[in-house]
Amino acid sequence: MIQLLLVPAALLIALVFGIPLLRYSWLSFHADSVLTGLVAIPNHGANWLRLLHDQRFWQDTYQTARFATVSVSLELLLAIAIALLLDQRWRGRGVVRAISLLPWALPTTVMALGWRWIFNTPYGPIEQFTELIGLQPLNILSNPNITWLATVVGDVWKTTPFAALILLAGLQTIPNDLYEAFHLEGGHPRAALFQITLPLLQPYLLLSLLFRLAQAFGVFDLIQVMTGGGPAGSTESLALYAYLNAMRFLDFGYSATVMISGFLLLVIACLIAWLIIKQTSHWREALK
Amino acid sequence: MKRRIFWKIVLLFSLTSVALFASWALSTRPVQINILMPAPFAESTTDLVQQFNKDHHGRIQVQVTRGPLETEAVSDLAISSLLLGKSPFDALLIDVTWLPKYAAAGWLIPLDSLIDQQQIDSIVPGAMLGNHFDGKLYRWPLVADMGLLYWRTDLMSEPPRTPEELIKVSLKLQKEGRVANGYVWQGRQYEGLSCVFLEVLDGFGGQWLEPETDNVGLDSSASLKAASWLRELISSGASPKAVINYAENEALQAFKSGDVALMRNWPYAWGELQKPNSDVRGNVGVTTMVASAGNRSTSTLGSWGFSILKGSSNPQAAAKAIAFLTSTSAQKKLFLNDSYTPTKAELFKDPELLSKSQILPELAKALQSTDQRPSTPLYAQISDVLQRNLSSILTGQSSVSDAMANAQANTKKILMAARETK
């Protein structure tokens, strides 16, 4: 009977996720572009064949995976540190908790413009500083080898608060008793981090990992505003490529193909992340 | 019984009169014309729109939807609304490069029946480029835009005219310590880079793409020379490495601060450079892009014009509004207030404008030597391929020959796939 109450939610999910997913899967087997007069014509997997041989798609896949992995790893590390700090009792903690959420509340486009300015050569603060200490300009946004790291910085800054918030909630579910018991057993507070905190935080780590992976795989606005996918296409994400195909090139069939393959890659990435965490933990027990 | 019939008649009568009144009220309500424009255009045309609505009071009511600041975002907005079926917009201010795509998608209505030959003859030939697709007129120009070379009159007596001269003077001025940087332009991987390249390519006598024949010239020797020269600008130090991420605004800020000798930009920059906060006010000259010996100096045409969308309920009224907004007097106002380059030929000889603007003759000259980016519905893909490969050259990721061969091959692939689909 209880399951009956889930029906509206299930319908809603089917509506907002299922239908577009089906529609895009269907579209990926059709030519639908400005050349077909925006009419979908079956093309027998030609889009998928094209995808397999599309160097740019594979480069973007590599870039997206690299961006997501590095950015999410850094975010989680930082988020753990911030959550631990915010979990301690100290004067002004409430204010800092509120302030630390600000980057997350800021619209991505606004903060992406900000980062573009910060990394700007020669007027941005970073280059001003390198000039001050007598170094050559770094040209961070003009170097295909490092520009993507600048976008990682932007992403980490923006989304770490979100992960930290989830982890903070997780920390607060760990009873203080456990730490006290651990200390009485002769364990030092530092060891408690690895023996108690992190193992018990694992369900929350997994939760934020999956959330963040999904977001990072779909990264679009940050890249679009900060670098436009450049230089030399080095920062282009799959979502940006799908967007270009749909809105700029008016090639909806191929855009759907890119989008669906990006979705499949995300599912694979989440499965891998889940398996790794599951292997090394007893998080299911902690959830009981 | 009689009474009931009486009431029925009264009811019928009153209903009919309400319906009649409503239809009369509706028929006399002014025709609503909704035009979507990028934010800067929406702002500068506010007075003109008010004027038009006053003149056509009760008959046509123009309403301007203020689009996003970023031009591609305006296109996204328009396309989204068009894809959903009935677009709320009657007309759209569109960029020259969007036109073939929109026309091929069947979103625009031809203007041939709405605009006569006399009107067409009143436009500068350079500004008539890019308004047609498949032999039909789809766009009516409001503003002409062309790439210009800005130079510092306090640093040199004559602007450089050839690619070699440009590098030489840039290096010389830096060496003498008179400026920090030589030449700034748009090297970011975006549409601006294609515009920069097209001018240089023309200056070396090359051609990007011939849409009629699908002839691609990106691996020609002129293309290789053009790309090599852009790379040399950076490697020689004539341009700072940072131009690899410069769009129009970054270039303008650098030039405006007085740190730079030369800049490639659009006419709007002139107005900005004359503002009180500009460090180079009064020391700026304008000319067209450099060209190698024996080749023509060219400006990439970038212009904005109005198109009427297929779903418009009243194309005639929309055309009336467009005619007013692009009229000689309107363009004159827009030039005086916002330095929008006119498209009407007579304005370039207008004594009032000539007395107020010293760059008008240069603009006229540039308009006579404009080149248009390939007019094809596939332009966005093709330009995207070029941008990526040029960016790859500028950042040193690829050699000039590899990247241009790659650009050539990928452009051909796009054209070939298109032919197959058709």
Place this chain on the structure above:
Amino acid sequence: MNLVLQNVGRRFGRKWIVRHLDLEVGEGECLALLGPSGCGKSTTLRLIAGLDQPNEGSITIAGEDVTTVSPVDRRIGMVFQSYALFPHLTVFANLSLGLQVRGIAASERKQRVASVLALMQLEDLAERHPAELSGGQRQRVALARALLRDPLVYLLDEPMSNLDAQLREDLRPQLRHLILQGSQPVIYVTHDQHEAMAMAHRIAVMRDGKIEQIGTPQELYHNPLSLFVASFIGRPQINLLPAESGIIKAIRPEHLQLSSEGIPCRLVYREWLGTSQLLILESNRGRLRMLCASEITIPETIKLNWSPEKEHQFDASSGERC
């Protein structure tokens, strides 16, 4: 081995939670800290464990002043009210974690944990997680962990409060036996006087952060030094007669006797308890509780009396014995 608290005080802000606390628990002795919630008994326990620091006074364990020693180094065997078992570890890992962090070799760990598992009859549960154990089993694991600590002092914080009544009675002798095997002093915190009397050699009754009386269960029962102790110890509760010239008389329910002379009462309620019966009686001196053998038949109206040596007298204003 013993435990000594001297003039220990702890305050939060300006409010003293415990103050002027003096305690001595000897070798192998079990002392119960008994009192209502908020009396400071848990705070006292945490101060001894080192989980909280006193603002004044000193704490000595086995002759060593540990007032400023970290809990990590105090060698305390503690059983938490919640048992505080690590939910992500199996019973075996729960028990060996402490040995591991104290740097004991794997082989020795295994052997020591195995012997404690055997002692506590937990062998079959070694691979389970705490969530898969019953309350009693959890308590045994928590005790086993405390045993493995090889402590100088045992601290038990309401170890029975999470168990049902039947289980409590079953476990009491077992727990007592285990704890008293060693020579360590034991502090047993509880709010249940019955449990305190059953488990402890001596009981310290606490109230408002102070020790009201300390003594053997018999001393507390037979010779309460205050009205508070008299009412807190013993069930059914002691009868308090209305004050007469500043004196409150108190008589335990089992010391009331039927007699021809005495306070006239009317039976209101009768509760049969098996070998005994509890009578609730209404009199002109208030409501009285009486406990007597269940064979006796009680008429509607009776007269009650008691022998004077069974009577306790307290000062009505101070509550102290007089």
